[in-house]
Amino acid sequence: MSRLNAEIRDANLTYLMLAQQMLRVDRAEGMYRLGISAEVAEIVESLTTAQLLKIAASNMLLAQFRFEDTLVWSLLASPKRDDAPSRMHAAILMASRTAQAG
Secondary structure, eight states, rough: HHHHHHHHHHHHHHHHHHHHHHHOOHHHHHHHTTTTHHHHHHHHHHOOHHHHHHHHHSSSSOOSSSSHHHHHHHHTTSSSOOHHHHHHHHHHHHHHHHHHOO
């Protein structure tokens, strides 16, 4: 297995474990933050350790960027150290895009 595939596997496993934890702590918030439906949330929550390991071993990265909007990325990457208004603006834009997609 190449180093890149091993890193993808590790990232996938970490992402899946985090997703399960988020859904178990607060299902509605987890679904919103992950950008997934109730049906997908149910599947992710029910995955066994063996299933997590099998899915994580895929050579495809499971996590993906949810926003293709350069304005959102520019606001998030603002060079200002504590630019709360920019981050708030980005959060509002991201929430509205998520709502429109749903």
